[in-house]
Amino acid sequence: MAALTSSAGFRLLRRFLSTASEVASEAISPVAKKEAHPVRKKVASKAAHGVAKDTKKAAHPAAKGREARSVDLERYVKELRKYKRHSQALELMDWMVHTKGMNMSYTNHAIRLDLIYKVRGIEAAEKYFDGLPDPAKNHRTYGALLNCYCSSRKEEKATDIYRKMDELGISSSTLPINNLMSLYMKLGQHKKVASLFEEMKAKNIKPNNLTCCVLMTSYAALNKIDNVEEVLKEMEERNYVLGWSAYSTLASIYLSAGLVEKAESALKKLEGLVQASDGRQPFDFLMSLYASVGNLSEVNRVWDVVKDTFPKVTNTSYFSMLQALLKLNDADRMKQIFEEWESNHECYDAKLTNVMTRAHLKNGMAKEAELLWEKAKEKGGNFDSKTCELFLDHYMGTGDMKSALNWVENVTKLPKKTAKLDQEKIHEFSKYFEEQKDVEGADRFCRCLRMLGCIDGKAYESLLRTYLAAGQTSRSLRQQIKDDKIEICYDIGKLLKRMGDKGR
Numbered sequence: 001m002a003a004l005t006s007s008a009g010f011r012l013l014r015r016f017l018s019t020a021s022e023v024a025s026e027a028i029s030p031v032a033k034k035e036a037h038p039v040r041k042k043v044a045s046k047a048a049h050g051v052a053k054d055t056k057k058a059a060h061p062a063a064k065g066r067e068a069r070s071v072d073l074e075r076y077v078k079e080l081r082k083y084k085r086h087s088q089a090l091e092l093m094d095w096m097v098h099t100k101g102m103n104m105s106y107t108n109h110a111i112r113l114d115l116i117y118k119v120r121g122i123e124a125a126e127k128y129f130d131g132l133p134d135p136a137k138n139h140r141t142y143g144a145l146l147n148c149y150c151s152s153r154k155e156e157k158a159t160d161i162y163r164k165m166d167e168l169g170i171s172s173s174t175l176p177i178n179n180l181m182s183l184y185m186k187l188g189q190h191k192k193v194a195s196l197f198e199e200m201k202a203k204n205i206k207p208n209n210l211t212c213c214v215l216m217t218s219y220a221a222l223n224k225i226d227n228v229e230e231v232l233k234e235m236e237e238r239n240y241v242l243g244w245s246a247y248s249t250l251a252s253i254y255l256s257a258g259l260v261e262k263a264e265s266a267l268k269k270l271e272g273l274v275q276a277s278d279g280r281q282p283f284d285f286l287m288s289l290y291a292s293v294g295n296l297s298e299v300n301r302v303w304d305v306v307k308d309t310f311p312k313v314t315n316t317s318y319f320s321m322l323q324a325l326l327k328l329n330d331a332d333r334m335k336q337i338f339e340e341w342e343s344n345h346e347c348y349d350a351k352l353t354n355v356m357t358r359a360h361l362k363n364g365m366a367k368e369a370e371l372l373w374e375k376a377k378e379k380g381g382n383f384d385s386k387t388c389e390l391f392l393d394h395y396m397g398t399g400d401m402k403s404a405l406n407w408v409e410n411v412t413k414l415p416k417k418t419a420k421l422d423q424e425k426i427h428e429f430s431k432y433f434e435e436q437k438d439v440e441g442a443d444r445f446c447r448c449l450r451m452l453g454c455i456d457g458k459a460y461e462s463l464l465r466t467y468l469a470a471g472q473t474s475r476s477l478r479q480q481i482k483d484d485k486i487e488i489c490y491d492i493g494k495l496l497k498r499m500g501d502k503g504r
Contacts, residue, residue, distance in 0.1 A: 070102050077111065090115040109136050110144040117148040139170040146176055150183040158183055174200075174208050181214045185221075193218035194227075207235070209243040216246070220253040228253055244273040244282045251289050260293050267298075280310060284320035291324035299324045300333075315341075315349045322355040326362075334359055348381040357387060361394040366403070369394075383410065385418040392425065401432045405441060405448075412451040419452055426454070430462035437470040450484060457486050464495035473499045 073096050080089035093112050096102045104112065109132060117125035125148050132141060142165050149158035162180055165171035177200050184192040197215050200207060207215075212235050219227040232250060235242055247270035254263035267289055274282045283306045290298040303321050307313055318341040325334045338356050353376050360369035369391070373383055388411045395404035408429070411419050426449070433442035442463050449455040460481055467474060478501055481488060488496070496502075 070096070073100075073102075074108070081111075081115070086115050086118040090119050104136075106136055106138055106140050110140040113141060113144045114147065117151070122148055122152050122154070139165070139173065142168075142170060143173075143176055143179075147179050150179045150186075153183065153186060155183060155187060172203055172205055174205055174211060177205065178208070178210050178214065181211065181218075185214055185218060188221075190218040190221045207240060209241070209246050212240075212242055212246045213249045216249055216253060220256065225253070225257050225259070242273070244270045244278060244285075247273065248282070248285045248289065255289070255292050263289070263293055264295070264298075267293075271302075280306065280314060280317050283309075284317055287320050287324040288327075291327040294328065296328050296330060299328065313344070315345060315347065315352065318345075319349070319352050319355065322352060326355055326359050329362075331359060331363060348376070348379070350376075350381065350384045350387060353381065354384070354386050354390060357390050361390060366394065366400075385411075385414055385420070388414070396425065396428060401429065401436075402441070405429070405444060408445065408448045412448050416453075421449070421452055421454065426459065430459065433466045434462060434469055437466065439466055439470045439472050442466040455484050455486070457489060457492060460484075460486055461491055461495060464492065464499065468495065468498055473501075475501070477501070 073092065077089045077092055080086075080092065090112070093108070093115065097104060113125055113128055116128050125145065129137070129141060129145050142161065146158060146161050146165070149161060158180060162171060162176055165176060171177075177196050181193045181196050184190070184196070193215060197207070197211070200211070212231060215231050216228045219225070219231065228250070232242075232246070235246075247266045251263045251266035251270065254260070254266060267286060270282065271286060283302055286302045287299050290302065299321075306317055306321075310317075318337065321337050322334055322341075325337065334356065338352065341352055353372055356372055357369045360366070360372070373381075373387065376382070388407050391407040392404055392411075395401070395407065408421065411421060413419075429445050430442075432438075433445065446455060446459055446463050449459050460477075464477065467477075477499075478488070478496055481492065486492075
């Protein structure tokens with residue numbers, strides 16, 4: 001029986017393990033959750049572009065002709081956090097306190113502590129917590145600090161703060177225990193998860209959907225499928241409300257254990273629990289999991305449900321469908337869905353073209369894969385780092401190093417943060433050019449390395465050996481090496497002398 005792998009259900013669990021979002025949802029007032037769509041869209045747009053200063057100006061009474069209300073500013077903070085603009089969200093909260101003189105509620109203290117951790121680190125978060133007045137050190141702020149320790153995998157500090165909460169009588173809720181369970185899962189200490197669940201029952205704390213998912217996954221990691229089923233049975237017998245994600249996790253566990261029929265049964269229960277408020281995500285998981293069991297007809301049925309249920313099919317759902325069909329190796333259906341997306345999408349997403357690229361390359365259709373990107377470019381789309389990785393791996397795997405070099409040059413066109421080339425690939429290219437005595441290719445490759453900021457002495461040694469193997473010389477190489485601030489060491493100097501460049 002196989003241990004749990006990184007399947008769709010496990011990816012779902014990893015999403016749940018990021019428990020800071022629970023702190024946020026627990027802390028934000030219900031009023032903020034009922035915000036009208038136009039305002040949310042306006043703030044979200046600003047948040048997505050990182051214009052926190054504009055947000056603050058909009059909130060300023062001089063700009064609006066009225067006093068900025070704390071509830072409005074809290075909404076802005078919430079939207080900035082939603083788009084992971086933590087630095088701007090913290091800046092806005094600081095402005096609320098230092099410029100507007102607003103008093104921080106206990107809820108806002110917890111949110112601010114979480115932001116400080118994300119932006120400035122755990123020590124700054126600890127300092128902020130220590131400086132809080134005693135009344136503000138309640139279940140929310142203690143819980144936020146516990147979450148920080150769990151996120152940073154500081155087991156000793158996390159358990160200490162949890163025991164402190166226990167002493168103060170503020171640990172009797174699901175969230176702190178879920179946080180610790182999640183920490184133990186990250187650390188691979190699966191047996192401790194079950195112990196915490198027993199503690200939860202002893203304290204008469206009601207578990208929730210996340211508790212169930214973490215507990216089932218911990219037993220699966222220990223290859224205890226019977227225990228996984230016992231957890232679910234116990235939850236159902238006690239009438240605890242379980243969401244669709246619990247059965248998604250269960251189906252994933254069954255799949256990893258090779259229990260296909262049980263996995264399909266769990267998927268049927270999953271679908272029966274989906275509510276209108278759950279949106280498209282459950283269906284995306286259903287398509288992925290049905291593909292994992294090899295059930296094409298169910299994948300197509302769920303896809304039809306998505307199209308019938310929602311007025312618009314999003315890029316994410318198209319991506320999930322293409323991924324499912326890729327698992328099933330249904331090239332014709334993939335082409336049909338991809339062309340449908342091409343004709344309907346409002347916003348180009350390289351991820352979808354990458355899925356089709358992967359499918360073409362998997363089937364040895366490199367020309368078709370290249371044509372995809374030529375067509376995408378005509379429509380204003382462009383490749384990303386994943387695209388380059390796919391083509392590089394394919395061409396290098398088939399020994400077509402000239403085509404691979406073209407994609408190295410494409411890597412140099414990416415934003416600096418994503419433009420990377422690992423040492424293994426660099427070594428393979430260098431070795432190829434030396435063996436083929438390909439001076440032109442070696443020169444092109446070194447130009448790419450220079451643009452990527454990873455040119456070094458080893459690259460120049462290989463270039464010099466390529467020149468020597470081809471019987472060619474260059475009067476500019478010594479100066480080029482100096483311009484790149486590479487030390488002319490003994491080995492490089494020796495190679496230069498062999499080329500007739502005695503230098504100075």
